[in-house]
Amino acid sequence: MPRDTPLQAQYYTQPDWFEIDKEKIFFRTWQCVCHVSEIADPGDFKTFTIVDEDIFVIREPDGGINAFYNICRHRGHPLVEGTGKGKRVLVCPYHAWTYEINGRLRRAPGSVESDGLTCDQINLRKIRVEEFCGFVFVNLDENASAMAPDLDEYKQNLLSFHPDPTQLKFVCETEIAHDSNWKLSVENYNECYHCPTVHASSLTHGVLEMDGYTTVPRGKTIWHDGKAQTKNEKQYDYDITASPRADDYGAYWIFPNVSMCCYPGGYFTIRQFLPVAWNKTIYRYRWFSSGDIADEDVIALMRKHKETTGAEDEVVVSKIQKGMQSRAFEPGPYVIGDGCGAMSEVGLRHFHNLYRDALGEAG
Incomplete structure (x- = not known):
């Protein structure tokens, strides 16, 4: 499939493609x-x-972080x-095999020398781990490349x-079940072309100004x-004087499925x-504050978002998934407009294009 053209329906509707996504995208x-x-x-x-x-991360006594597959x-x-x-x-809950925090086997109850079990040679399967902007x-x-070097501008x-x-403080989290392929959920997030119609009474009324809103691709990020928005009644009680950028909104997505989102007033979310x-995705919001916002205010915004913008997106992505499964569906062309505005x-x-690159498809 040529670059700069929409993905065909098979990428969303065929279970075999989900298996490819798993191996080539999410495991890499x-x-x-x-x-x-x-x-x-x-x-x-x-x-x-x-x-x-299933994996887990754990803090070492020296302050480092280990990550392992969660299997004995x-x-x-x-x-x-x-x-x-x-x-x-x-300690494994099944046979009580016991491991050090560094993953090395300490003891295997009942084992004897003739079992050929050597603790020094048995370790939990380790996973690469990196800290970036306060997140693990x-x-x-x-063989993956380090995460941070390619994201220096993003970090700044x-x-x-x-x-x-x-120093961000975790406050609460919520999940919304999307009856759609993960790519549809990501796509819906990465364009605001639908905002004036789908979110007319939530996001575009009392939260964000659409004039001046931009969507800009940068490497493996958007x-x-x-x-x-300050001229109408606000959807939640944000203080635009709380910090130098408290009147700004910034949502910064990293391929393939995570975004760091800074709301007006200093609210912060990780969205995943x-x-x-192949047709099921969990849209997870994890909400944080810098400590100067009351927890009840963060929780109130979480609930409001889930009941408004979140609920609206949940409906449309499920309908798109169903539509793509129709024998009549063919993707229409992109609407690029001015190249980076709200309607692009x-x-x-x-x-x-990032997805095609990850799959190794020729352009």
Whole structure:
């Protein structure tokens, strides 16, 4: 399929393509697990699922972070669940095989020398891990390039909103189930062409000014920038004097499925589009504040967003998924317009080209 043309329906509607996405996209890209504060102390851990691979990250005694596949090396039982604090060792709930925080096997109950079991030679399967802008990312590809070097400009822009993102405070999270392929959820996020119709009473009324809103592709990222709307009644109680950029909106997406979103007033979210099946995606919002916003205000905004913009997007992506499964569907051309304004699909086109690159398709 030539570059700069929309993806055909098969990429969204055929289960075989989902298996390709899993292997070539999600098992080879950096995935956001949590904020550093959520595993602040030695032995603190958090689990995460990348499609159908369960992993966990854990803080070492020296302050470093380890990431492992969440399976015992004996019979594959999960070692940990959810989130936990202060683990000194990792004990499998099945046969009590016990591992150090660094992944090395400490003991296997009942084993004898003739079993040929040598603790020094058995370790949990380690995963690449990196901290970026206060968040912990992992990559299942042992040969993947480091994440941070390609995102220096991105990082500097984010720091203009939050000078020390390691100090952000996690407040709450919510999930919205999308009955759609993950790519449809990402595409819907990366264009505002639909905003005046789908979000006429939520996002474009009392949150953002559409005049001056831009969507700009940059490498493996897409930057959305806008200004807080102040001339009408506001949808939530944001203070545009709270910080130098408190009247700005910035949503900065990183291929393939994560975005760091800075709301007017200093609210902050990590948004993730987590693939479950070829026609199922979880849209996860994790909400943070810099500490000067009351938790109840953050929670109120989370609920409002889920009931308005979030609910509106949930409906349209499911309808698009169904439409793409029609025998009559053929994708129409991109509407590029001025190239970066609110009514442009330049972000959609950029995502499609990044996707093709990741699959190794010739342009």
